[in-house]
Amino acid sequence: MSKHPILFLIGGIFSLMIAMGIGRFAYTPILPLMQNDLSFTDTLAGYLASSNYAGYLAGAVIAGVFSLNKHKTNYLRVSLIISILTTLSMGLTHTYLLMLVLRFISGVVSAFIFVLSSSIVLDKLSTAGKTNWIGYFYSGVGVGIFFSTLFIPRLNSLFGWEGVWVGLAIVSIILTFFVWLWLQDTTSTSIKTQEQVDEIQVPPFKWLTWLMIAYGLEGLGYIVTGTFIVSIAENTTDFRFDSSIVWIVVGLGAIPSCIMWSTLAKRMGYVKTLVFSMALQAIGIALPVIWTSQTSLFLSAFLFGATFMGITTLATTLARQMSPTNSSKVIGYLTAIYATGQMLGPTIAGIVTSVTQSYNAALIGAASTVIIGALFLIGGIRFDRKTENSLIK
Known part of the structure; x- marks a missing residue:
């Protein structure tokens, strides 16, 4: 780590690009293309998205329950290979049931890659005294969303939606080569000293429940926009651009967001910053309902991108600091509860949208859910003002 910290960080970023930017979120801009060709209803689209998030939940639970500390690199590499195969296979089938299975498996390995790469990178950055780089690591999701979406219009025009999946699988293979070289858990995770742990002000461990x-x-609410925003643009009569551009805007918002929110949290406090970011996200989710236009869709996409990975960065960093000696397990548990929410979100939103013939009710419900989540955090703001030594036990 001390010899090549930049390469190690880039390897971590590439792993998130593969697992999250492509493996999980490429489905959103490809969904309208699949719906046009295969006549998917919003309900079926919601089930397909939920299948992926159910797999993500299963993977997060497995990562939380079982200790993966001894073979992190091996587990990560196997997960990357399976992720590529599921992305490739999505472009080789028109069978809905097989797609459900593929998206489920993709979700499982996405969770593994997220938890394992987060644990490896966060532990090593902490050991190397580079915790200020954490935001750069999580920006990998936004970078993955942005760059993968750039390929979609061209690949679709040449090869259809099937070619989009195959093309993204090829991109993933290239990225995996560098992850294989640069991201390795070569040193044992040591127990952090008091000075190392006291990097940020955090609530006591018992507050982790809240x-x-x-x-x-947050998982239940944000994923409604995360699944359907491109379809919303596709079905908005005033929207005159290729709908995939909306997802590019999401990626642009997400790239600097993790760095921005991490920097703000160190000044304002992590809990307070979490509350603020979730409130801002709720506004972005509800915006297309309040104001129907091209501008509102772009602004909604940007606010969504600017908050959803920032919130993940804040929550994951905060949880790890509250339990620094068992990072894989605590990140796994946190990811599991998040995955539970995002597994339910697309199914509920898809059914509501099909019944009401409008995305409005689903978006308002999603925004309200995120606001309620933010309210659960308010009681923890008081810990932001306490000294670190009184909080770390």
Whole structure:
């Protein structure tokens, strides 16, 4: 780590690009293309998205329950290979049931890659005294969303939606080569000293329950926009651009967001910053309902991108600091409750949208859910003002 910290960080970023930017979120801009060709209803689209998030939940639970500390690199590499195969296979089938299975498996390995790479990178950055780089690591999701979406219009025009999946699988293979070279858990994780742990002000460990509840509600709410925003643009008569551009805007908002929110949290406090970011996200989710236009869709996409990975960065960093000696397990549990919410979100939103023939009710419900999650965090703001030594036990 001390020899090549930049390469190590880039390897971590690439792993998130593969697992999250492509493996999980490429489905959103490809969804309208699949719906046009295969006549998917919003309900079926919601089920397909929920299948991926159910897999993500299963993977997060497995990562939380079982100790993966001894073979992190091996587990990560196997997960990357499976992720590529599921992305490739999505472009080779028109069978809905097989797609459900593929998206489920993709979700499982996405969770593994997220938890394992987060644990490896956060532990090593902490050991190397580079915790200020954490935001750069999590920006990998936004970078993955942005760059993968750039390929979609061209690949679709040449090869259809099937070619988009195959093309993104090829991109993933290239990125995996560098992850294989640069991201390795070559040193044992040592127990952090008091000075190392006291990097940020955090609530006591018993407050973790409130963080998990809020994070679960965040997962339930944010994923409605995360699944359907491109379809919303596709079905908005005033929207005159290629709908995939909306997802590019999401990626642009997400790239600097983790760095921005981490910097703000060190000044304002992590809990207070979490509350603020979730409130801002709720406004972005509800914006297309309040104001129907091209501008509101772009602004909604940007606010969504600017908050959803920032919230993950804040919550994950905060949880790890509250339990620094068992990072894989606590990140796994936190990811599991988040995955539970996002598994339910697309199904509920898809059914509501099909019944009402409008995305409005689903978006208002999602925004309200995120606000409720933020309210669960308010009691923890008082810990932001306490000294670190009184909080770390």
